[in-house]
Amino acid sequence: MYAIETKSLTKSFGDLVAVNDVSFSVEKGEIFGFLGPNGAGKSTTMMIFTTLLKPTSGKALIAGFDVMKDAKHVRENIGFVQQETTVDEYLTGRENLLLQAKLNHIPKNEINQRINEVLELIELSDKQHQAVVTYSGGMRKRLDIAGGLLHHPKVLFLDEPTVGLDIQTRRKIWQYIKKIHIEFDMTIFLTTHYMEEADNLCDRIGIIDGGKIQVIDSPQNMKNALGNEIISLVVNNNNNHDSFLAELKKIKFIKKINEEDLKLILFTSNGTEVIPKIFQISSDLEIKITTISLTQPTLDDVFISYTGHEIRDDKSKFNRKIEHAKMKRLRA
Amino acid sequence: MNSIMYDTYTIFWRELKRYKKSRSGVLIRLIQPAIWIIVVGNIFSETQPLIQSVGFEGEYIEFMAPGVIILTAIFTSIFGGVNTLWDRRYGFMNKALTSPISRSAIALGKMSAISLIAALQASLIIGIALAIGVTFPNPLMIIPIMGIVILFSLGFSGISVTLAATAKSQETFWGMINLLGMPLFMLSPALFPLELLPNWLAVIAKLNPVTYTVLLVRELMTGVSEGGIPILISIGVIFAFVIAMVAITSYVFTREVNKPF
Numbered sequence: 001m002y003a004i005e006t007k008s009l010t011k012s013f014g015d016l017v018a019v020n021d022v023s024f025s026v027e028k029g030e031i032f033g034f035l036g037p038n039g040a041g042k043s044t045t046m047m048i049f050t051t052l053l054k055p056t057s058g059k060a061l062i063a064g065f066d067v068m069k070d071a072k073h074v075r076e077n078i079g080f081v082q083q084e085t086t087v088d089e090y091l092t093g094r095e096n097l098l099l100q101a102k103l104n105h106i107p108k109n110e111i112n113q114r115i116n117e118v119l120e121l122i123e124l125s126d127k128q129h130q131a132v133v134t135y136s137g138g139m140r141k142r143l144d145i146a147g148g149l150l151h152h153p154k155v156l157f158l159d160e161p162t163v164g165l166d167i168q169t170r171r172k173i174w175q176y177i178k179k180i181h182i183e184f185d186m187t188i189f190l191t192t193h194y195m196e197e198a199d200n201l202c203d204r205i206g207i208i209d210g211g212k213i214q215v216i217d218s219p220q221n222m223k224n225a226l227g228n229e230i231i232s233l234v235v236n237n238n239n240n241h242d243s244f245l246a247e248l249k250k251i252k253f254i255k256k257i258n259e260e261d262l263k264l265i266l267f268t269s270n271g272t273e274v275i276p277k278i279f280q281i282s283s284d285l286e287i288k289i290t291t292i293s294l295t296q297p298t299l300d301d302v303f304i305s306y307t308g309h310e311i312r313d314d315k316s317k318f319n320r321k322i323e324h325a326k327m328k329r330l331r332a
Numbered sequence: 333m334n335s336i337m338y339d340t341y342t343i344f345w346r347e348l349k350r351y352k353k354s355r356s357g358v359l360i361r362l363i364q365p366a367i368w369i370i371v372v373g374n375i376f377s378e379t380q381p382l383i384q385s386v387g388f389e390g391e392y393i394e395f396m397a398p399g400v401i402i403l404t405a406i407f408t409s410i411f412g413g414v415n416t417l418w419d420r421r422y423g424f425m426n427k428a429l430t431s432p433i434s435r436s437a438i439a440l441g442k443m444s445a446i447s448l449i450a451a452l453q454a455s456l457i458i459g460i461a462l463a464i465g466v467t468f469p470n471p472l473m474i475i476p477i478m479g480i481v482i483l484f485s486l487g488f489s490g491i492s493v494t495l496a497a498t499a500k501s502q503e504t505f506w507g508m509i510n511l512l513g514m515p516l517f518m519l520s521p522a523l524f525p526l527e528l529l530p531n532w533l534a535v536i537a538k539l540n541p542v543t544y545t546v547l548l549v550r551e552l553m554t555g556v557s558e559g560g561i562p563i564l565i566s567i568g569v570i571f572a573f574v575i576a577m578v579a580i581t582s583y584v585f586t587r588e589v590n591k592p593f
Contacts, residue, residue: 050430053592072432080430086423088346090353102342103431105335131353147427 001064003028003155003187004049009058011044018044020211021058026189026204028154031181033202034191035303041211042191043083046159049189050080063154076105079148079186083160085140087132093143094119094128100147118146121183122176138169142176149180156180158190162197174200195299205299207306214306222302227255229271230301233278233292234263240285247281256305267297267305336440339433343441344448350415351449358453361411365404365457369397370464372523379524386525388556397461398550399522401481402542404454409485410513412446413492417505420589429589439497439585440578443489450485451478473552480552483574484545490577497588522546526559541573 004026011019019041026032034042047053048060051071060067063077087096097115106114119125122142132140141161148156161177162170178201181188192198198205199219206216215222235244248254248266253274256267268274271294282289351357373393383395419425428438455478468474491512499505519533520542526534537543543559544566551557 047592050426052426052429075430075432078430080427082423082426084423086427088350088424090350091346095349099342099346100427100431102338102345103428103433105338105432 005061007059031188033198033205035198036208077154079153079156081148104151155187209307226267227269231266236288339437340440344445347445369400405450405485408450408453409488413496416496435586436582446489447485451482487574487577490581497585544569
């Protein structure tokens with residue numbers, strides 16, 4: 001039995017397809033990350049998994065229970081930490097956890113011990129009796145995550161766990177997530193649009209873009225699949241462009257070529273041998289290379305290679321219709 | 333059933349915790365009813381002959397004090413549901429919805445907390461009434477009066493929670509509340525005897541649960557029966573109102589929160 005299993009999961013809002021025929025499964029005990037830009041369908045998928053949205057078609061099983069037919073059992077087996085911190089500011093840290101424990105039907109005689117256990121894990125024991133108003137952003141997030149684990153769910157869902165936090169705090173949260181994963185042996189499903197986060201935490205990553213999964217693999221395999229090096233170069237004009245590309249493709253080490261105007265990105269191995277060959281070809285074709293660099297591939301490059309665009313400045317992909325539909329829902 | 337009680341209590345506990353931490357709100361919410369009883373009670377003191385004509389012997393302020401107690405209950409409970417909107421906006425609702433507790437329990441927990449808060453506010457108004465000279469022939473009557481206020485507010489908070497679950501913006505919610513609150517108060521014998529209303533208004537007033545609550549509280553407080561409506565009928569109407577509101581609210585709330593916000 002898988003921790004998460006979906007078959008042709010689809011969710012549309014009117015004629016907009018937010019999640020499009022998604023099928024995959026997550027093993028028990030895995031940390032699985034959904035990586036994609038805003039509006040890619042990550043949150044919608046997570047809302048289906050946590051029973052907040054009903055899929056239009058297809059199937060999703062969480063811890064073996066169907067999200068449509070058996071929502072109650074799904075809810076008993078999941079923890080959900082939302083993107084916004086949802087702790088009650090006026091209550092103390094401990095009161096927040098007490099509320100969470102009661103919401104999740106933890107037996108009365110275990111509540112105190114469970115709360116102490118998670119407080120220690122997230123290192124907030126000393127601040128537990130202070131109102132959350134006095135907590136920093138990172139502390140609130142930690143408290144929120146702690147609330148998600150109190151009832152020892154089989155699957156923990158983290159929606160953009162470190163969005164809006166500074167770098168140090170982000171790293172700290174990663175440490176806690178790893179610690180949780182080891183101590184409770186939980187399956188963790190998270191969404192993120194930070195490459196570093198996915199790389200750091202996840203056993204496997206699914207890259208999602210435009211509501212579709214583009215690829216699923218471990219971060220390492222994804223990078224290896226691109227060859228172990230990347231050569232980026234910029235030429236000064238488009239003369240002989242096609243024959244330049246054709247010649248480059250003949251170099252056996254080069255696995256893939258992406259073009260952006262005058263910039264070429266070559267996914268390759270043996271980069272140091274490839275570079276002299278590139279210069280040979282370019283001088284034969286009288287093409288001037290203005291800059292060239294050799295780097296190790298990052299998940300960013302993986303992302304570009306599968307989606308054809310960068311994760312951050314995704315303006316072309318900004319879907320006015322989807323945003324408009326969202327606004328309408330908010331206002332209605 | 334056991335679990336629905338436990339879940340209701342969980343939400344009730346959370347709402348009361350939040351109420352306790354926002355002390356300034358307690359006083360602010362008292363200002364309006366205090367103005368009613370002190371200012372309006374004195375302005376209309378000359379109308380004593382009017383209320384005497386329907387068999388009420390005391391001062392006007394004693395006649396309208398039960399009305400202001402119910403006014404406090406109406407407004408505390410009809411505003412009380414607004415945090416449902418915040419909960420949906422800031423994620424607490426999603427947190428509750430992804431936990432195993434039942435949807436009805438969220439609505440019922442909110443309603444019972446609002447009703448207790450409304451009763452607390454009303455008891456403070458009773459204190460103000462006593463301080464400005466309103467007397468109780470039988471002080472023990474405070475106990476059943478509080479019981480009635482709690483019940484009535486439970487029903488009324490249902491209106492508020494239902495509206496908040498249906499409305500998706502603050503503006504819609506406040507618009508609806510304004511549309512309902514004042515007319516329900518005015519179309520009742522809270523300020524003037526039922527007998528003095530023109531016929532068509534009296535008919536409307538008799539469809540209003542506020543009417544029966546005011547009459548009941550007034551009878552318990554002053555001992556004067558008015559409008560020719562027996563106590564048992566009033567109690568029956570209040571119970572029916574509460575049961576109907578609990579059912580409607582559970583149903584509408586469950587249906588609405590299952591839609592994406």
